[in-house]
Amino acid sequence: MAPKDWRAPGPDPLPPVLRAALEVFARHGYHGASIRTIADAAGLSVPGLYHHYPSKQAILRAVAEATMTEMLEHTTAAADDAGSDPAARFDNIVECLARFHMARRDHAFVASTEMRSMEPEVRARHVAQRDTQQKMLEDAIEAGVESGVFECAHTADAARAVASLCVSIASWYRTDGPLSPDEIVQRHLGFARGMVGAARA
Amino acid sequence: MAPKDWRAPGPDPLPPVLRAALEVFARHGYHGASIRTIADAAGLSVPGLYHHYPSKQAILRAVAEATMTEMLEHTTAAADDAGSDPAARFDNIVECLARFHMARRDHAFVASTEMRSMEPEVRARHVAQRDTQQKMLEDAIEAGVESGVFECAHTADAARAVASLCVSIASWYRTDGPLSPDEIVQRHLGFARGMVGAARA
Amino acid sequence: MAPKDWRAPGPDPLPPVLRAALEVFARHGYHGASIRTIADAAGLSVPGLYHHYPSKQAILRAVAEATMTEMLEHTTAAADDAGSDPAARFDNIVECLARFHMARRDHAFVASTEMRSMEPEVRARHVAQRDTQQKMLEDAIEAGVESGVFECAHTADAARAVASLCVSIASWYRTDGPLSPDEIVQRHLGFARGMVGAARA
Amino acid sequence: MAPKDWRAPGPDPLPPVLRAALEVFARHGYHGASIRTIADAAGLSVPGLYHHYPSKQAILRAVAEATMTEMLEHTTAAADDAGSDPAARFDNIVECLARFHMARRDHAFVASTEMRSMEPEVRARHVAQRDTQQKMLEDAIEAGVESGVFECAHTADAARAVASLCVSIASWYRTDGPLSPDEIVQRHLGFARGMVGAARA
DNA sequence: GATGAATGAGGCTTCATTCAT
């Protein structure tokens, strides 16, 4: 699809209404966000908002699905991009996750934080996509262990831990923070490699 | 205070009303939890609940403060317990955080998740305690780097990353899961050591 | 106008939009019927519906007036058709009312049920037409009493009772019910004659 | 239960809130009655109303069930009161229905008019009670036909017609109308007897 | 006539909270 741009996520593809809702969700949480607040943030009246989305839950669903789909596309592209070298695959996935959680900070934050507010069907799809991603990480780690570049006894736990680490970036990253995205990526690559016992440089 | 029991957190010191509220907060979030739901979970009438706490926010505050206080006590005890060896300090703090986020799963989850629902003053205290904890981690890492047992260029980032990893345990740990707390502690100790470039065994 | 066809009411003269609205009104009531539901039933967009009728109330008015006008035309034709014999006049009016409430079931049901939802002016016209009809019945009954074929002390009450009986047919009649219209007419003619003390055969 | 008072229904047993709601339902219909209007009529705030009944539908249900239960009790008492004479049974049931539809005018009007607004389960119970009543009428008519005091070929249709006639009283009766309840009863008894071909005096 | 977008008002219901008993 878009195999090369996972390092530079490009402009947010979300329609303006969802982008406004996202901001409100990120600040107040799903239940703390009133439909009126969302409408105001979107520059719409309340019925105007309902013209675009049939319910508050539908807004959350749209946000979550768009986010997970884009994230999975990026992760897949990043992995494909790495060819068959396990260490490169691992690095690419970690870098991709880190970058995504900075470029789509609110999206990723809401998607991971509001899982409990999603209707079962939406949550199920969400969990499935998250698991797919984690499995990609795990496969890379396993391959690395087999080929001797990683030293890691519990690959599934490691994959979850690495993914958690990347997700947690979204909860503190600020565009105007002291570190550039590239610096953050580098440091987290270091942490992640350490977690899987990568051979030291 | 209680310098030896940080490995076995003991029974939840929370009064029953708060424990009930905590469960509801964990499942539905602060804004998704109604006073009536909390009262029901506590086996109280609504005015009965108000007899104990003057507002919903006061309940959240009580939960959050009790949690943070206990966590900081434990962490301090764990660090003190380790004496002056940097690697042991680091290990103890990580183990303590991991154990706390399993033994007080809901407490820690709510405390970290509902920061945005706290009144500023409560949140400020919360952040301060969290930072204190992270600083203890960072100090241990720095000492380890200086003494040559760790290899880590960005100690503050590492401290945050390690703390995040421990916090994230609360979002997936189940008492009846496949791994025992001891196993989980061991594995996360491994990940954490890797993140700070601990000398390999 | 159409003096002979009152026994076989012919196809519904209502334009399709009103016919759709009628169905919705019959099922949900005026206040329970939304403009959108009506538009959907009519296969129109909402503004498309407003292109035909300026308001929901105008739709009700159009339905009610068309119904009452047609019903009064039929009743008049039926009465005229009977010539001067009181018993035949009575029979014809009853038969006409019964047939109309079967052939125009929804129309008659809505017209009688939603009187309270009509604007005063529409309701006034509606009541006047209903009273005219009832007066025709009453006149026939009175003439029958005078000529000795009926035995009825309270002609106005009898007229109202007979009319009510015919109206009530609309609330249970189904095209696919066990009785044919002809059978229903015969039976209700029997009831109506009994109510006015018609001489037994 | 109360075998003697079916002729003098006594004071309305409905709690004040339901009585207020009933009045509003009678005037505007279920869908035309807003919860605010009902609360105002009951002298309550809106949440105050919800303290007593959990939903608008629950109010309708309570009204309908109370009405049907009382009506069926009365009808049963009236029938029992008549002993085994078919004509007396028939008369008593008709008189009882007529009196009930005057004494509980709004109740009966709403119960019969708002069937379409009832949830399926409530409606089912309602229809069952109505049918039970109609069956009592039909049984009396059949017994009368067999004993030769009535002359009626279609007893089920006759029962429905007689019941409809009594129900229709509720749609025009006014306490301050020109006729007394006793007069109305007498006249409708006459109509009803005529419908079943009762032997003339 | 259709479409898409919009809106003030109001729909039903629940919120956190209070108070008399």
Added chain:
DNA sequence: GATGAATGAAGCCTCATTCAT
């Protein structure tokens, strides 16, 4: 501490209606 009753404010959502295209 419990109960029953109450309430202003606000929750999500839908109403009838309009208008530019």
